[in-house]
Each structure stands twice: as structure tokens, then as C-alpha cells.
Amino acid sequence: MRSQRKRWIVLLAVVAASLSLAGTATTASGRGQGQTLQVWLGGILTTSTSGTPFRKWVDTQDKLFEKQNPGVNVQITLLPADNGQLAAKVEAAFTAHSVPDVMMLYAGAYTTAYQPGLMQLNKYIDATPGFYKSFVPMTWNFACTNFDCKNGKGYIMGVPFDLGGFVMFYNKALFKKAGLTHPASTFSDLYKQCAVIKGKGILPMIYGDRDGYATSNMLTSDLVSYFRPGDLQRLLAQKLHFNSPAFISSLNAIRGLKTHGCINSDASSFGQLNSDNKFAAGAAAMVEGQPQNLPQFVGALGSKVGVWPMPVSGHGPWAHKQAGNAIDNWVIPNGAKNPTLAWKYIQLATSKRMQLLEVPELGSPPSNLAAANSVKDPYVRYFARLTAQAQIPELDQAVPNQVALVLYRYLNQAFSGALSPSSAMSHVDQTMAQANH
């Protein structure tokens, strides 16, 4: 029986050790000195794991904040990068009334989705003179209900952090090899360029539409050339349908990329992130992208990275304008334990100083006006100039969440040919109707 008893002793020891270790686990909120500010980072900062440039920015922000507010301990939680997982965590937290003090959330509909759970920030903004005006005007619309901030009188849910838009990144060296200088501005000219580039044995464009993101980005950019003022509001009010001439023409133009041999043959099952990686590895001449791609591309290709506005196919009044968006909002959930502290944190994060720091790390134009005007990096200045002309928001951030998620998939199917454009768009219209009733 000796070995058996020994085994029991071992087992009991293991059990005791595990259970006592389990007991020593600490809870998240510091029960130490002073206050703790709980910060959950979604949006662009989900990727701020240590060692990344994003993290450097976050650490700088926190150190500065703790210095300015002695006795306060900032605790960072990174939300998952995957939208579904992020939504799960945020949704569960709201449901359980166990919310942080400050959050960064993707802007637009992703913020609107949580509106009942977010604090209305007008009172803080009104109490801080000059605050509202210190931002690039267009960015506020993504933090307000109905996409209309009414110059600060609307229902404001968050504070915008950065600007985005859509651009065509291109590889200058590969373009030179094909005898071209930059991408075309219209789809019809782009098709001609594809033939030339392909003739040199180069893949003209890498297109990652597995999740429908690529087509969504191209569609939004192209719709600017069709829309008239007020069309966005009409779309949201269902007076303008997805299954309508502008959308169909645009989708046909985008599908033309396939028929004119511009893109990789497996575009519809290729992930967008993979296409970014491929472009960074020099495997294609063009890729659609956003300013956030800049650090990766410049890091890999250096000065070979070129930026150009997206091609359009329409001839509307805004044909030379842009689609843009505010990418991230800072929000304060209802039930936050330290709302005043949270507001101070947000003020610091969106100050000119922190926003100028953000630029080289994150690559995207800041929402703070003064910062945007003093940016030195030529790429970011280009973006800032481009996106300041934004007339309509990114489509998938304007429509209700569930429509956006469905929209991606139907765009993927419209592009791959599994559905005709009008069939895909009428499905989206149906979802729109369901979402709004």
C-alpha cells in the first residue's frame, strides 16, 4: 500500500497547491492606495500589446495622466480585435452592469449600438469652453445620434479620436517598372492600367474580399461620386434604397476589376489582412487601404509606398471629394465609477500634445484640429487633407450594426458573382427594413 499512499499524498498536495494558488488570485480592481481608472481599449488600440507602437502611445498617455492626477492608477484592458468577440465582451459587461470608466470604441454605428448604455457627454463638453471647436468638424458626426451633431447641440455619445478614409496604396517601384507614375482616378482608366501592369508580369491589385471588406471600402469611396447632399440621410431613412442605380452601377464598376484581370483570382476567399501582408511583401502593385495601414507598409517598403485617392465611376457633384470616417470614439459608460476622472482622461488623450504623439505611432490623422494642422509626416498630411474633404461617412459605419454585418456578406457575394448586384442589394434593403421597425 505504500506506493498507493504516496500517490494519495501527491494528489492531495497537488489539490491543496492548486486550490491555494487559485485563492491567491487577485481581482482586477486595485484594492491598494488611491483610485483606479478602468480603461478598456477597443477600436484601433485593440492591437496595443506591449512592444507595439500603439502601446508606447498608451503608456505615455497613462504615465502623463498619473502624473497629473497623483494617487490615480490607470488599469488598461485590451478588447479583442475581432469585432464579434469585442461585441461579446462589451455587451456582457453592459448587461451585467459591470462597466469600466472609459472606453475606446469604433465610431459610427458601433458606438450608436450602445447608446442606451453610454453617458451623454454634452454636459462635459459644454462645461469645457472651446472643446467642441477644437476638433475637425466632420469627425463629430460619428459620435452623435443620427449622425448629426447639430454643431454641438445634438446628442453626443463620444469624443472622436482620429480620422480615416480610403486610399489606394501603390508600389512606386512596381509602377515605374510598368511605365506608370500613379494609379488612375476613374475605373475605366484603371482597367487600362491593369492591362499594362499585367503585361509586365506584375499583379496589378491584391484584393482580399473574404469578409467583404474590400468591396465595402471600394463601394463607399465610389458612392461619393454618385451621391447628392442629403442622400445619406435618405438612405438611412429608407427613402433611398440599396437596390438603386447608384449602387448597382458602382458594383458593376467594381466587378469590372475582376473581368479586366486586375486582381488575384481567389479574391473572394482571400482575407483582407492577408492582402495587406502581400502588398507589404511587394507582391502586388496596388491595394485598397486606410491610413492605419501606413506603419506596416512604410515599415516594409519604405519610400516605395505611394498614396492616391480611390478610383470612382460616377459623375455626381462630389466626384472629387472623399468618403471618410472618424475611426474611434472615447466614451464613458453609464454607471462608470469615476466619470469626472474619465473625462479628464479623454481630454488628455485628445489634446494636441497626445494627438501629435499619436501620429507617428498610429499613422492616422488626428481629430484635434491644431494637431492636424501641425503634422509633419507627408503621408499623414496628405491623409488629413484628403479626409477633411469627406462628404459621406464609411457606409458600414453609418447603417445600423446588423445591416453593416449583413452588408459585408452580400457585397462579398455580389462581387464573387454568387448573387447579382441587385439581388444582393435587395437583401440588404430587407435587413434595413427589419432593423428599423
Place this chain on the structure above:
Amino acid sequence: MSLDIGFNRGPHNRERLWGPLYALPAIALVVVFIGYPFGSIIYHSFTHWNGLEPARWIGVKNYRDLLHDSLFRLALRNNLLFAISVPVQVVVPLLMAYLIHERIPGWRLFRATYFLPAVYSTVVIGLLAQVIFASHGAVNIAFGKTGLTGLEHDWLGSGPTAIGVILLLLIWANFGYNVVLYLAGMSTMDPQLPEAARVDGAGRLAVLRHVYIPGLRRVIELVLVTNTITAFAYMLTYIFVVTNGGPGFDTYDTEFLIYNEAFSYQALGYASAIGVVLTLIILLFGVFQIRMLTGGKTGSA
């Protein structure tokens, strides 16, 4: 402790006390962490609930909407397709376990590796699958090199083949579990029985059919039920990492739908209703299968 003295003492009476006490921890845990949350789900299936505002009672509306939801039908159909793999998952691992048990040449290598697919994180498997089954991935390249260019295909780009890939991964990743179960079962069987059969001149297949399979009946039952449950309730990670529900909606399954409804659409009430329906379906399958195997005998399995 003396035995069998009178009615009120003796082993059976103590069992009546200690039986429930031994079972209590298990029952308590199950009630607190599965039963109670499930009760909440049942309640919320009759409400409209977005998690941010209090739930609003709407009666059976969610269930009625479910009847008309074509995406739900598609998702359920995909689960049924996944369940088609179950017979394969029951039979093939049994044969494999038997071959290991019988020490077929190469059994050492096989015994060392058969469980490995189950060990890998599904993320790795999913990533690998994306790479291998891509248009310019290993599978198509292999077909091209061996002259079978007709078989090249965008595996993940079309619904039926995408489902096939996921099925393949499921079978590949899971068979190790089943083999382990069969081996454990074989190890508890009386070794005299197969020995006796062999002495009587029975061939390997006959021994398998007449000695092992009847003896492993309970294990087969378990394998059948758990693999069916997996086809309905544990596919989420595979779908996430390989296709994310695409292309379009083609690889949606019920779990994925629940996940999206709950968190992306904030329709927690509706998601709860789907969850209740899914649980009922699984229960029905389980009961049906057990009935089938135990020949209608009820009671504890």
C-alpha cells in the same frame, strides 16, 4: 462495522445516506452553473432584450420569428450536414483502436501520433486550413503537379466545398478522442473473451464483430452521442478561424448565428430562443440515439 443486522442498519442504509452526499457536489455545480443560467435563457427567450435596457416581455414572438427565419434554416441545415460525419467518426476510430490494440505493423508510430490532432489549438488548424486549401495552396499545387488539374478548386470560396473542408478538419481533429475512448473501453474488457474466440479459430474481423463490439456497446453509445453533440454545439471555433461564416452566409451554423444575434445584433432575446431550440434538438437526437442503442430499455444508461 458489522453487517446485515436488522433493517435499519447495514450497508444499504448507509448507501442511502452517502449516495446523495457523494453525488451532491456534482449536482450542485451543475445546478448553479448550468441549470440556473439556462433558466435565465429560457426566461429571456420570451423577451426583447438588448442587454442595455431591461428585458421586455413579448411572449412567443421570438419563436414565431424563428419559424420564418431563412438564415436559421440554413444554419440548421449546415449542422445536419456536419452531423453526417458522425457515422464516420464512430466507425473509423473503432477500427483504428482495434488495429492499435492488435499491434498492426507501425502501431507504435500510430499510437504516438493519433491523439496529436486533438491537441492542437483550433486556431492553428484553422490557419493551416486557410493556407493549404487556398487557391494557390498546397492541395491545388499537389493536384497540379500530379496532372489532376481538373480537381483544382477554390475550396474555401464556394459553399459546399467550404463545408467539406470544415468537416474534414472536424473528423481529423476529433478522431483521437474517440480512439482513446475505445482503447480505454477495450482495456477494461475481460481479455479472456477475445482470447477464447481466437483459440476457437475466429479471424480478426470476427473477433471484432462478435467480441469487442458487443462489449464496447456503452462506449459506442457515448461516442455516438458526444460526436453528434459536437456537430451541433462545438463547431464555432472551426467556423471562426476557417471561413468566418463565409463565403456569404454559406458556412453559418446555429451556434454562429446565436453568437451573431446576441452580440453583433444585440438581439439577446432572439438569441436565447435559438439557444433553447438548439438544446431541444440536441436532446431529441440524444434521446433518440440512446433509445435506438439500448433497444428501448429506459433507466440509467
Place this chain on the structure above:
Amino acid sequence: MSAASIPEAIQPARIRAGSILRWPVVAGMTLIALSALFPLYFMTAGAFRTKLDWERSLVGWPTTTSMQAFHDAWVSGHISLYFRNSAVVTSGTIALTLITATLGGYAFSKLNWRGKSACYFFVLAWMAVPPLVLMVPIYVEMVQLHLMNTYWSVILLYTAINLPFNCYLMAAFFRSVPDELIEAARMDGASIHATFLRVMVPIAKPAIATLCIFNILYVWNEFLFALLLLSSDNVKTLTVGVLQMQGRFFYNYPALMAGLLIASLPVVGVYLVFQKYLIRAVAAGALK
């Protein structure tokens, strides 16, 4: 483990030579064995690449070697911390599972008490609930119990979720043990507890080994609930921590591969240990 150490009575018969089916079967099984090893190769090759090399060829032999990925994973990824957390959660869950499932399995199989069948069916029926369905109520419950961001939340949860299956496993196994053994122990004057500890548990080694393998794997690789319930670095597990390295705009695949490799190796190790134990228990005559 040589043939000589196995009692002769249960030495399995050799496959007769000349069997037609033998070679295709062996070939098939070898193919499967190789496919089982492939991910290990893939992870290792990937972990040693640089990020750019990853893009050039995902499956071939790496053209560059770099330890950068391991460094990224270990340092940025806080891997050592998450490793500890996973180890604690796993061992805690296994300990609690062993206790509750063996006690419960014994109660449902070999003991007689009123309501046994009903309780047994009650416990087993919960196998039908997909855990995903319970995500939100469990989150709420953990908040109410003040268990958020503690090891206990997942330990209790994982144990509970797997109890139906584990109880069935133990109960079925115990049921296959002949009653005579228990009678014999009782005749010798052993109490219920002594019978359980000294007779049933040692016999149940193959089942316990199986239980351990399955549950260790489940807990180690579990993602969804760990994601929800364990946010702070103090308690976050390896699986969640490694997957954090997938970003929206950056995919540091080599670091991800390095992280996944580090995360898989312990489980592979556990599997090798337990697998030997399982076979040894078989060969040594578990029924003796």
C-alpha cells in the same frame, strides 16, 4: 516496454502474415500519422521565420531563421505570466473535476439510493446545452458572485460544464467493474468510503487517465469563456493571451506561431505522459 514484461495471457495476437488488407491499411494509418505531425512542423517552421519570409512561403522550409518571433511572443506576449495562469486554472479544474466526477460517478453507479436514476438523468441531460448559449447569464452570474477576474470563476465553470460527460464516463466505467469486488471488500469490513478509495479508484486508472487527458485539453485550449471572464493579466490564460497577438491591422504571424508552439508543447507533453500511463494500465491488467 518490451513484450516480455506483458503477462502472457493477455498478449495480443500478432496480425497473421499475408493478410491482403494489411498494406493499404498501414499506408493509410501512416498517412494519418504524418498529417498529425504536420502542424507541429508548420508551427516550428513559422516561428523561426521573419515576418517578410512568412509572406513568401508559408509551407516550405524557412529561408530565414530568426529568434525574433520567440522574443516577441515571450516579451510582448507576456507568455510566462499567461502560462502560469493556464497552469493554475488547468490543475485547479482537474483537481475539482476528479473529486466531483469520481464521487458522483460512483454514487450514480454502485450506490443505491432513492432518486438515483432521476438525478443521474438530470445531470446527463445538461450535456445537451451548448455552453455558448449560456455566455451572457454566466457573465452576469459571475459578476453577482464577485468572481470576475478570479481563477475560481473558470475553475468552477469548466468543472460544471464537463461534469455531465465526466460523470457518465466514471459511472459507466465503475459499472463495468464486477460487483463481487465490492462485496469482497465489504465482507472484509470496509466502509463505503474505504471501498471507494482503496478499491474503486485504483481500478479506475484508465478511466481517470482518459478523464485527465480530455479535461486538460479542454481547459487549456478553451477560449470563449476565458476571454469573457479573465480580463486582467493576472489571470488571463495562454490561449487568450496568444490570440491577442492577432490584430486588426497587424498580423505578426511568426510571433503567433511561436506563441502557439509554446502553448502546445505542454499539452503535447501531458498527452505523451498520460498516453503511456493509459497503455501501461492496459498492459498491467487493470482488472486485477
